[in-house]
Amino acid sequence: MKLTITREQLQEGLVAVAASVPAKTTLPVLANILLEASKDGLRLSGTDLDIAVSTTVPAAVDQEGSITLPARKLVEIVRELPSAPIRLVASGEQRVTIECGRSKFRLLGLPREEFPAFPAVKFDGGWKVSAGDLQKLISHVAFAASTEESRPILNGVLWELRPERMRMVATNGHRLARMDVPAVTQVGTAQPAAGQQADLIVPPKALEQIRRLFGPEDEVEIARSDNHLGFRSARTQIFTRLIEGPYPNYEQVIPRENDKAATADRAALSAALRRMSIVASDQTHRIRMAFASGACKLSVQTPDLGEAQEEVTVTYDGDPLEIGFNASYLLEILKFIPTDEVRLTFKAPERAATCEPVGWNDSASFLTLVMPLRLVD
Numbered sequence: 441m442k443l444t445i446t447r448e449q450l451q452e453g454l455v456a457v458a459a460s461v462p463a464k465t466t467l468p469v470l471a472n473i474l475l476e477a478s479k480d481g482l483r484l485s486g487t488d489l490d491i492a493v494s495t496t497v498p499a500a501v502d503q504e505g506s507i508t509l510p511a512r513k514l515v516e517i518v519r520e521l522p523s524a525p526i527r528l529v530a531s532g533e534q535r536v537t538i539e540c541g542r543s544k545f546r547l548l549g550l551p552r553e554e555f556p557a558f559p560a561v562k563f564d565g566g567w568k569v570s571a572g573d574l575q576k577l578i579s580h581v582a583f584a585a586s587t588e589e590s591r592p593i594l595n596g597v598l599w600e601l602r603p604e605r606m607r608m609v610a611t612n613g614h615r616l617a618r619m620d621v622p623a624v625t626q627v628g629t630a631q632p633a634a635g636q637q638a639d640l641i642v643p644p645k646a647l648e649q650i651r652r653l654f655g656p657e658d659e660v661e662i663a664r665s666d667n668h669l670g671f672r673s674a675r676t677q678i679f680t681r682l683i684e685g686p687y688p689n690y691e692q693v694i695p696r697e698n699d700k701a702a703t704a705d706r707a708a709l710s711a712a713l714r715r716m717s718i719v720a721s722d723q724t725h726r727i728r729m730a731f732a733s734g735a736c737k738l739s740v741q742t743p744d745l746g747e748a749q750e751e752v753t754v755t756y757d758g759d760p761l762e763i764g765f766n767a768s769y770l771l772e773i774l775k776f777i778p779t780d781e782v783r784l785t786f787k788a789p790e791r792a793a794t795c796e797p798v799g800w801n802d803s804a805s806f807l808t809l810v811m812p813l814r815l816v817d
Contacts, residue, residue, distance in 0.1 A: 441505025
């Protein structure tokens, strides 16, 4: 393998795949990045066996070949090299010389044959979506997935593909985020074929790679095998293991009869919640919100620490309501509301509340839900 590549292009490729390389592994080759030089350029690949990423960057290839090199050291070397052409020359199956300007390194790697094969996913018969739509779904929903291991199914994001729409849903049992985007949102965007639909449960880590590595203008091909999902554009491929099992029936927890609504300035409400959180319990993060005509009074009382109150102006004309929330969950939801104003709806202190953007000029629909906490006094 002999090739010349710019530092910027090599670094771009390394940054793309390095996140899929595990920090610790009992299989040494997984700590390496696979480099494959061909007439199409330099293809770099990394995997932790759950997520696999490969991307191709332009390079002047004099001799085709492949090798694996330690990811962390390769990234560190390239990051410190000057902005100049880099010459990579392989000697045998396990040694590479890297030259750039007056710098010269020799790195030991492992043979290409030891690198695990990527999942066999056939893209024929798959579907195509706009990467921009994917990014919108992921960036608004994935945060709500659970990080606890007690219910592994909630560690994933449910992705519903229908001919007329795409929907993502995530929840940890205490909060929920759901977003729909129409299947066709711009001219030229492909969509699932008529009758083609799927319910997929995807790890958030894989979705983050998808959000990060595909450009908003890219058209992404998607296909699945029995237990893997594949995404590809002209330069980049991502494969992820799917989470198996039925996703909980989230529809039954979304309230349909909330008859009280408050509209608030998102920034003002967030700032007040952050201030109340300082005095809230570290375990429950419980705060009290008392809604009355034109105002919401926030308060918190924590034994052995203290108390705090603040009032926020809201639009509210229902019966007075006092309800408790985990301030951390509410703050996280508000962080992802894409508008300056937010609408909260309620039924009763023990029923779920919803939180939606107000005046969002977008074809997508976005709904979040947060479960209340019981007020102790």
